[in-house]
Amino acid sequence: MPKEQGRKMIAQNKKARHDYHLEDTYEAGLVLQGTEVKSLREGRASLVDGFVDIDGGEAWLHAVYIPEYLNGSWTNHAARRKRKLLLHRAEIEKIERRVSERGLTIVPLALYFNDGRAKIEIALAKGKKSWDKRQAIAERTADREKEQALGRHLKGMQD
Template structure:
């Protein structure tokens, strides 16, 4: 078995410099897993916090399961992240530094288990975002020019 992507957080790469990535498990209810298998999740505006030596993921929206009953889950509840104690203390130390955040980058199934890829991120300023957009535009223009050049040779 491999990895099956559930959802991505493209906005995180636009808003933050991702300095370090790591994988974590999550404590989920049964209807949440069924809903994730249908691909109904949204990582936008979600973040993680460390509280009392435990890591929690906030604002992860998992839509209610279509065929669920009254025991269906709350879509926006706080979910516990499964990390080793050493990882949590390391992250807590880095988060306390000014400007660092813990941001989910993608949600996926790995060997039947739901995993979340977290990133230790530092916020971008407006001029950094503009610079990234300029570089992206230049790369697109260069690739387009190369493509046109190759077509004219044929």
């Protein structure tokens, strides 16, 4: 059987991109149990409530929902258990420094398979205020309207 190639997306956290200003992103490996991998291969996961905590020089992923594997037995995993992230020590220390001194948080953005290995993309993030969110929505709407007007103009249609 050929080895998996490329990147296969499992879950994205679109809410995080809306609720936070994202600064730096990192790719980390995950320590998973066998039934978790099987459940992920079925494309079942949710990152919405997830967050990352650094404890004792190790990064831990909390509150990410990976449902139990349907064909699993008594060896099934807990759906919301904390999972260890695999990062280099220098990356963990850099992230921990930035979180402690600047009041940032670490949020998961995407969960995917990269060449057959489960990876998670995490980001250092700062919370947005409600007016920031409204401003982002207004900018997106204005950009969409400009594109539509340009398209109508190029087609020779009147507004």
